[in-house]
Amino acid sequence: MPFVESFEPVIGKNPRVLILGSMPGIASLEAQQYYAHPRNGFWPIMAQLFDVQWSDNYEVRIQQVRNLPVVLWDTLKACHREGSLDSAISKEQLEANDIVGLLEQVTSIRLIAFNGGASEKYFKQTVAKLLPANLVLDQIRMPSTSPAHASKNLQQKLEEWKVLKEYLG
Numbered sequence: 112m113p114f115v116e117s118f119e120p121v122i123g124k125n126p127r128v129l130i131l132g133s134m135p136g137i138a139s140l141e142a143q144q145y146y147a148h149p150r151n152g153f154w155p156i157m158a159q160l161f162d163v164q165w166s167d168n169y170e171v172r173i174q175q176v177r178n179l180p181v182v183l184w185d186t187l188k189a190c191h192r193e194g195s196l197d198s199a200i201s202k203e204q205l206e207a208n209d210i211v212g213l214l215e216q217v218t219s220i221r222l223i224a225f226n227g228g229a230s231e232k233y234f235k236q237t238v239a240k241l242l243p244a245n246l247v248l249d250q251i252r253m254p255s256t257s258p259a260h261a262s263k264n265l266q267q268k269l270e271e272w273k274v275l276k277e278y279l280g
Contacts, residue, residue: 112191112201115140120184120213121176127278128222129213132185133229136195136257144169145183148195150258152265153226156272180279182217184208186225186233195259197229207237214246222278223248227255249278 117134138148146153147169154172158165161179166172176183188208191201214220225231231252242248253275254260254268263271 112193114189115192116189117185117187117208118143118145120182120208121145121173122217123177123179123181125180125219126182126217127180127219127280128224128275129182129184129210129217129220130224130226131210131230131234132183132226133197133233134185134187134190134192134200138195142169145173146256148258151256152258152268153256155265156256156269159269160272160275180219181275182213182220184210184213186210186230186238197227197259200229200233205233205237207233210234210238211241211243214242214248221248222275223250224272224275225250225252227257227260228252229255 115134132145135145136148139145141147154165157163163175163179165175186207187200187205189206191204193199223234225234231250251274254263254271256268
């Protein structure tokens with residue numbers, strides 16, 4: 112089973128929201144880009160939330176994120192997974208990113224928004240028990256932007272993602 116590793120975080124300006132995916136899929140890993148699958152709804156949802164016209168150029172897009180009050184990252188740093196589906200992640204040898212370290216460094220974060228259930232599940236398994244008791248953060252599971260999460264269309268997902276706006280002021 113292939114061993115896969117996630118990317119470094121993208122840290123915006125005075126971030127209020129940490130958006131955690133689970134682990135990049137094959138298209139993202141091959142492109143070395145967050146949310147690279149052409150049918151993933153992440154970038155269109157972010158464009159609507161922040162009223163941003165995203166560049167098609169990934170490096171420019173990342174610069175645009177760095178001007179927003181968010182951090183993009185993944186719960187898992189490394190794992191074994193066959194294919195792109197979260198359900199294919201092996202329960203053995205999960206390694207979480209240093210989310211606690213990030214939260215200690217970036218103290219403006221008020222919300223952890225999980226991009227789907229797998230991100231939240233692995234956070235609870237690997238990170239939650241490491242959080243300092245005095246750290247008070249809201250946590251919300253958002254509908255996954257992945258095309259594999261087809262029970263909701265893009266507009267329905269966007270409506271739920273709009274809750275992030277409450278934390279951005």
